[in-house]
Each structure stands twice: as structure tokens, then as C-alpha cells.
Amino acid sequence: MSLAEKIIVVTGAAQGIGAAYARRLVEEGGTVVLADRNHEGAEATAASLGGPGKALAYPLDVADRGSCEALAAHLGGAHGRVDGLVNNAAIFSTIRMKPFWEITDDEWDRLMAVNLRGPWLLTSVLLPLLRASASASVVNIGSDAVQLGRSGYLHYVAGKGGVQGMTYSMARELGEFGIRVNTLSPGPVYTEVARETVTPAQREAMIAAQALHRAAGPDDMSGVLAFLLGDDSAYLTGQTISVNGGLVHR
Numbered sequence: 001m002s003l004a005e006k007i008i009v010v011t012g013a014a015q016g017i018g019a020a021y022a023r024r025l026v027e028e029g030g031t032v033v034l035a036d037r038n039h040e041g042a043e044a045t046a047a048s049l050g051g052p053g054k055a056l057a058y059p060l061d062v063a064d065r066g067s068c069e070a071l072a073a074h075l076g077g078a079h080g081r082v083d084g085l086v087n088n089a090a091i092f093s094t095i096r097m098k099p100f101w102e103i104t105d106d107e108w109d110r111l112m113a114v115n116l117r118g119p120w121l122l123t124s125v126l127l128p129l130l131r132a133s134a135s136a137s138v139v140n141i142g143s144d145a146v147q148l149g150r151s152g153y154l155h156y157v158a159g160k161g162g163v164q165g166m167t168y169s170m171a172r173e174l175g176e177f178g179i180r181v182n183t184l185s186p187g188p189v190y191t192e193v194a195r196e197t198v199t200p201a202q203r204e205a206m207i208a209a210q211a212l213h214r215a216a217g218p219d220d221m222s223g224v225l226a227f228l229l230g231d232d233s234a235y236l237t238g239q240t241i242s243v244n245g246g247l248v249h250r
């Protein structure tokens with residue numbers, strides 16, 4: 001149980017990969033706060049997680065400063081510190097593919113407020129609690145859609161490119177406090193949630209192009225996340241870790 005005693009916040013943990021992250025971190029002994037805009041879903045997921053650690057749901061909109069501050073106040077009162085922050089919440093499965101010139105200003109702004117400003121905002125607001133930890137680790141969830149230059153959802157690709165760049169600078173600014181920051185960058189991952197950002201033909205073509213010719217599931221990501229949050233990765237910061245079955249190389 002490498003994460004025993006650690007207080008870890010996972011945003012966007014109601015469903016999909018975030019729920020799998022929460023499950024794995026509880027199995028590793030962590031106390032995991034599932035923070036999602038879909039609070040009912042997060043509560044249901046938290047209730048389903050048995051294991052050595054604990055799972056608790058708390059409502060959060062990462063695009064809203066007041067909501068981030070309410071989470072910080074709760075965590076400060078309950079635990080006094082945060083050892084792990086997983087900035088996983090994003091507008092993703094609800095995206096409909098379209099040429100970039102048809103993306104509306106509102107769609108662009110809303111996505112950036114959640115996917116790019118959100119990780120910056122929540123990390124900033126939780127910083128005093130991260131500094132109170134002896135070994136804090138922040139993991140920003142990127143996407144290899146950036147390396148692939150995937151088409152059909154350019155605002156998403158641009159936002160995740162920003163997350164990757166932000167991680168490099170955050171790692172430098174937080175190194176003096178002993179806080180590590182890395183990007184976990186998944187390739188295509190297939191969850192219980194239907195989505196329209198990949199067609200069946202694209203799915204098969206990408207699996208064929210991978211070195212490992214099988215589709216990734218959420219559990220292919222969660223062990224890498226546990227490693228990045230644990231003390232075995234104590235000297236690893238400012239990196240992008242692609243988990244893509246060998247689809248693209250850096």
C-alpha cells in the first residue's frame with residue numbers, strides 16, 4: 001500500500017478514467033476525495049469503492065474560484081494538507097467533432113475555462129495545503145491528441161497542449177517547495193462512457209498503429225498514476241509521461 005496515509009484529490013472522478021484512478025488509489029491505501037461537478041455521480045462512485053483506503057465525494061466546478069476555495073476550506077479543516085492532486089476533470093466525452101472554424105466562441109471559452117484554467121486555478125488555490133505536505137505530487141492529465149495533432153476538436157487539443165506546457169513551468173516554480181508536477185498523457189482510452197471524438201474506423205486504425213495492438217482501458221493508466229503520486233517517483237518532475245501502447249513517440 002504505497003499510498004497509505006496520503007490525502008489525494010482526484011477531479012472529474014465521477015466516471016470514466018477518473019473513477020478508475022480513484023479506485024486504484026483507494027486500493028493503494030490512499031484517502032481519496034472525488035471532486036466532480038457531477039456530485040451525485042461522484043457520490044455513487046465513492047460509495048462503490050471498497051478497499052484499504054477511504055473514498056469521499058465533494059462537489060467541485062474547477063472553472064469556479066469560489067467552488068475551488070470551498071474545497072480548499074473543507075480539506076484544510078478535515079486534513080490540514082493535500083499530498084496528491086490529480087487534475088483530471090475536463091470537457092471531453094461531451095465534445096462533438098467539427099472543423100475548427102465552426103467551433104463557437106462560447107464553446108472555446110467554456111472548454112478553456114475547465115480544461116486549461118481549471119488545473120491552474122485549483123492548483124493555485126490548494127497550494128498552501130500542498131505546501132503543508134512532506135512530499136506533494138501534482139499530476140496534470142494531458143492527452144496524446146496533442147502529439148497526434150488529432151482533428152475535429154481543436155480547442156481540446158490546444159487546451160491539452162497548454163496543460164503540458166503549464167506543467168513544465170509549474171514544476172520549476174514549485175520545486176523550491178518540494179512539490180513535484182508531471183503530466184500523465186494518455187493515448188486513446190476506452191471507458192464505459194460513449195463519446196464521438198473517435199469514429200469506429202479511427203479507433204481500429206489507431207489500435208493497428210500502436211506497438212501493442214489492443215485497446216487501452218482506464219486501468220492501463222491508473223498504475224502509472226499511482227507511481228507518479230507515490231514516493232518511488234520522488235525525483236521525477238516536470239515530465240510528460242505518455243501512456244499510449246506505443247502509438248506515438250516523443
Ligand SMILES: NC(=O)c1ccc[n+]([C@@H]2O[C@H](COP(=O)([O-])OP(=O)(O)OC[C@H]3O[C@@H](n4cnc5c(N)ncnc54)[C@H](O)[C@@H]3O)[C@@H](O)[C@H]2O)c1
Pocket residue numbers: 011012013014015016017018035036037038060061062063087088089090091092093094114141142143144145185186187188189190191193
Ligand atoms: N478517454 C480518452 O481517450 C482520453 C485520452 C486522453 C486524455 N483523456 C483525459 O483524461 C481525463 C478523463 O477522461 P474521461 O474519458 O474519463 O472523460 P469523461 O468526459 O468521461 O469524464 C470527465 C469528468 O470530468 C467531470 N467534469 C467536467 N467538467 C467539470 C468541471 N467543470 N468541474 C469538475 N468536474 C468536471 C465530468 O463530470 C466527468 O466526471 C480528461 O482530462 C481527458 O481529457 C482522455
